[in-house]
Amino acid sequence: MTDDQLKTLSEFSTCDISDGLQNLYGIKDGGYFPNLCQRSGQEKTGSIAGKAFTVLFAHASDERPSINYIDELPSNSVLVMAYTPELQTSVAPYTYVNNAIFGGLMARRAQIQGVNGTIVFGRVRDIGEFTDLKYPVFSYGLGAAASKGVVKPVAINTTLSIATSSDTIPIDSSGQLVSKSCGKRKIAMNIDDGDYIVCDVHGVTRIPHATVDLDRLITYIKSSIKVDALVAEDILKGEPAEASKRKHRALLEKFKD
Ligand SMILES: O=C([O-])CC(=O)C(=O)O
Numbered sequence: 614m615t616d617d618q619l620k621t622l623s624e625f626s627t628c629d630i631s632d633g634l635q636n637l638y639g640i641k642d643g644g645y646f647p648n649l650c651q652r653s654g655q656e657k658t659g660s661i662a663g664k665a666f667t668v669l670f671a672h673a674s675d676e677r678p679s680i681n682y683i684d685e686l687p688s689n690s691v692l693v694m695a696y697t698p699e700l701q702t703s704v705a706p707y708t709y710v711n712n713a714i715f716g717g718l719m720a721r722r723a724q725i726q727g728v729n730g731t732i733v734f735g736r737v738r739d740i741g742e743f744t745d746l747k748y749p750v751f752s753y754g755l756g757a758a759a760s761k762g763v764v765k766p767v768a769i770n771t772t773l774s775i776a777t778s779s780d781t782i783p784i785d786s787s788g789q790l791v792s793k794s795c796g797k798r799k800i801a802m803n804i805d806d807g808d809y810i811v812c813d814v815h816g817v818t819r820i821p822h823a824t825v826d827l828d829r830l831i832t833y834i835k836s837s838i839k840v841d842a843l844v845a846e847d848i849l850k851g852e853p854a855e856a857s858k859r860k861h862r863a864l865l866e867k868f869k870d
């Protein structure tokens with residue numbers, strides 16, 4: 614990702630990103646990861662963007678050794694931390710682990726290396742320190758206890774599989790109706806290392822780097838924002854929304870393959 618692309622992504626909202634992924638690439642969930650809350654960094658103008666640097670956490674009994682990931686983080690990345698599937702639940706609170714795996718000292722260390730923010734599919738602590746640092750952190754929940762002896766980081770630069778939908782809700786993460794009779798299961802969405810991440814007040818979106826042409830997506834989103842602005846003007850003049858949308862959406866036809 615070039616500096617220009619990064620700057621442009623940080624000017625888009627997560628809603629803009631989801632519109633682009635849905636309309637240009639047919640990704641029905643719009644790349645949106647539900648249930649994360651923004652804990653800090655709200656004062657930043659624009660969105661938080663960067664390439665995903667992924668860290669996988671496993672139970673302390675996992676045979677893999679604990680690794681140090683916090684001291685070698687690429688600048689302009691977004692640190693993404695998640696658990697192995699058996700430690701995740703697809704209904705609230707989304708993780709079985711009540712300990713926090715990210716805190717103020719780690720935020721400090723990440724920030725000094727130029728990391729743009731942290732996403733934890735689990736719990737975090739020391740939010741007062743995140744706020745003081747103006748360092749953006751998103752998480753499922755909060756905790757007070759550190760992770761020692763309970764979970765440990767076991768892999769970096771790996772695909773993270775996130776359980777996002779409940780087996781009690783008959784709709785999967787891509788918006789398809791699924792049979793209620795298919796029994797217990799978790800429906801996962803992946804984040805690959807190096808995916809483009811954009812976060813804001815709505816939460817977190819992910820642009821899959823393997824399948825999305827970032828320049829094409831950016832060009833589409835710029836046009837889509839223009840269309841929305843034109844429709845907003847029409848609505849202000851008293852025009853009906855649907856007719857205005859039809860009129861201006863033609864601007865987006867050129868993107869259809
Ligand atoms: O001890 C931990 O797991 C994290 C923590 O509090 C910090 O980074 O300040």
Ligand code: NI
Nearest residue numbers: 716717718739
């Ligand atoms: Ni701490």
